[in-house]
Amino acid sequence: GQNIDQPTEMTATEGAIVQINCTYQTSGFNGLFWYQQHAGEAPTFLSYNVLDGLEEKGRFSSFLSRSKGYSYLLLKELQMKDSASYLCAVRDPGSGGYQKVTFGTGTKLQVIP
């Protein structure tokens, strides 16, 4: 089965750096995703890690350690518009060629002035 854990809520100050952690225990692993979701909207893609290490994309970076079942999303120079939920998701190769994508419960980030 799949178990993906993230903190429920976090608060950070505008201009600061925040790290959102995700740990996972899955029957298979074929990549980890981070999505951003503003209230009432669909999730939008932020990053994808399949190999260990850090992937940087502008103000956002994502890290993966497959041996530890651990990932984090790093947001730099926080802006008020970054207030949203951040969802960690794991792609499981499954069986019979079915690629199951399972999401964690999400971390609601509030950026304060």
Added chain:
Amino acid sequence: DGGITQSPKYLFRKEGQNVTLSCEQNLNHDAMYWYRQDPGQGLRLIYYSQIVNDFQKGDIAEGYSVSREKKESFPLTVTSAQKNPTAFYLCASREITGELFFGEGSRLTVL
């Protein structure tokens, strides 16, 4: 423009009625997914389909049914057997790289 279209955006249903949520994509993606999201919660997988005429149950398939007769279409039926159907429903298709593209969602309310 390529994308995923879900309809209706808002839907009200009386108890005991079946309703069908539409999901259409023109991204030429093989794999499609249905998720349910409750307030303050993450996404839970209902059904997913890798190819036409084939699909798999997700983690919360009870009370739901799907079909995949065409590559572009993956409709979800919420049946009267689903005891707590009020939720936000999201359809997605998967790029070959693994990234999921989501529709704007359908918000179902049971009266």
